Amino acid sequence: MEDSKIILIDALVKQFPIGGGEFTALDGIDLTFGKGEFAGVVGPSGSGKTTLLNIIGSLDTPTDGRVSVLDQSIGDLSHKKAARLRNEHLGFIFQTFNLLPVYTVFENVEFPLLLLKMTAASRKNAVQDALEWVGLSNKVKSRPAQLSGGECQRVAIARAMVKRPEIVLADEPTANLDAENSHNILQTMEKLNAELETTFIFATHDEKVIRYLHRKIHLEDGRVVKDELIDKKN
């Protein structure tokens, strides 16, 4: 089973300088994530959820301990290697969607593929597939300002999924959405998780999201207080 573990976190500590001292955001985290998991890091604000996701996403580095993502040690990666890891293997979904405002839906979804230097034809096919997954094939020429919040987040999901990454990191993806849109989004992600075997890791304290999770990791003051698997069959 160890072979299927794509994220290994061992005694992770993350501290931030505050004033003259240091604030410990993560304090000795030990976790592993397997391929195809639909897991969430849950907890109140300031518990360290986003910090953990940032480190897994190689946007930040550990102060101490070791985080390995797809056999690459995050703390040892250069800027270039970290960028390549994100580009090739990771997808991000943000609370505020973070779509590029001057691009159309098509261009937003196409963006990661441009960085992968794919041909125009392959890009077009991949973007069409991704937009089909999220049900936005009819909005290719729209700009983010012309879309609803739910549609924007679906574009963000398409952008995260278009390159078929091994891992998608979603930080409070439903925080800016109403209940109906939240469910639609989560159903979409659940479907993609099942069909493509993509590992989804959420950072959330939203009950709507928590209900969909297959694994819940409770974080409090930077420590894992509970790690539970949810049996979805019941």
Next chain:
Amino acid sequence: MIALKLAYRNLVGAGLRTWLNVIVLSFSFVVIIWYQGLLEGWNRQARRDMIEWEVGGGQYWHQEYDPYDPFTIRDSHGSLPEGLKAKTEKGSHTPILISQATIFPEGRIQSILLKGIDPKQKILSIPSEYVETDVEEIPAVIGTRMAKSTNLKIGDLVAVRWRDVNGTFDAAEARIVHIMKTNVGTVDNGQMWIPLKRLRNMMQMPGEVTIIVSDKDTAVSGAVAGWNFKDQDFLLQDITEVIQAKKVGISIIYLLLLFLAMLAIFNTQVLSIFRRRKEIGTHIALGMTRGQVVRLFTIEGAMHGILAAIVAAIYGIPVLAFSAVKGFAMPQAVDSYGLAIAEKIFPTYSAGLVIGTTLLVLITVTIVSFLPTRRISKMKPTEAIRGKIQ
């Protein structure tokens, strides 16, 4: 290529903000090229006119002659040197005798230079053929400036007084036989052109000359004892220096223009980086390195220059071409500068000028675009993604 594509998308997507910068920058392009073209046009016209009317292919000056020192004129004359006699007879060189004199137009007194010229000469554009006439008085050609300052018209008589080689004063009447129009004030202001032979008789200087002008197409050969050869570069030094000084002056104007355009680009870049920090964070999260983001923003800024060059070409080429064909009317006051300035100057745009200006603007825009992007390297992506100010 990706950066170019993304930069182009960003620029076009930014809409009006991009086009405002582009229009300001394109205006700088057109004005710089027009200004430089105008100066180049003036330079070429002035040099051409001065060569045709005064300088020729160069001049032999009597060793005592110094046009800036009137006291030398009295002694600066000599017999036509043997080495130049044949050339003068062939018409490739023409002698001019210069003497100081005084005229009395409308009872006023005015110092002038009498210049004796061969009526048959073809080297200079001075209409010397008019002085070959049977009038009893001294036949004289003057320029429009001289005519204006003395209020003389064709057919008018004016008293002329001079001192001959022996220092004896003499006087006679001159009749204005022609008034010439020239852009070259230095063959016009305070000068009266009369037949060479007549002036030699008046001055009792048979066969003597002050300067010998060579044909502009004739190669000058060898030094002549007692005579100093002054080449075109020397004789056109004044106009070259004035044009150079004008270029420096105008450079300040276009540097200011360029500075304003650059300020707009710099300001746009700084604001853009501040406003788009969330986008920068997103770019990094999606797999761009900081270096790639810096490159993207730099190219975006630099593309303002490329778009400006295209826009400048769209409206600038017709405007500049029209200006080159119709010319630019110079104000009358510049006539008194003492330099060869035509009533209209036709700007000349060389490929070097256009390419040089384009490169200058593009390089400057790129540098100005790059400077603010260094801030991106210091951004924390985790903060930038949330749009936090760092």
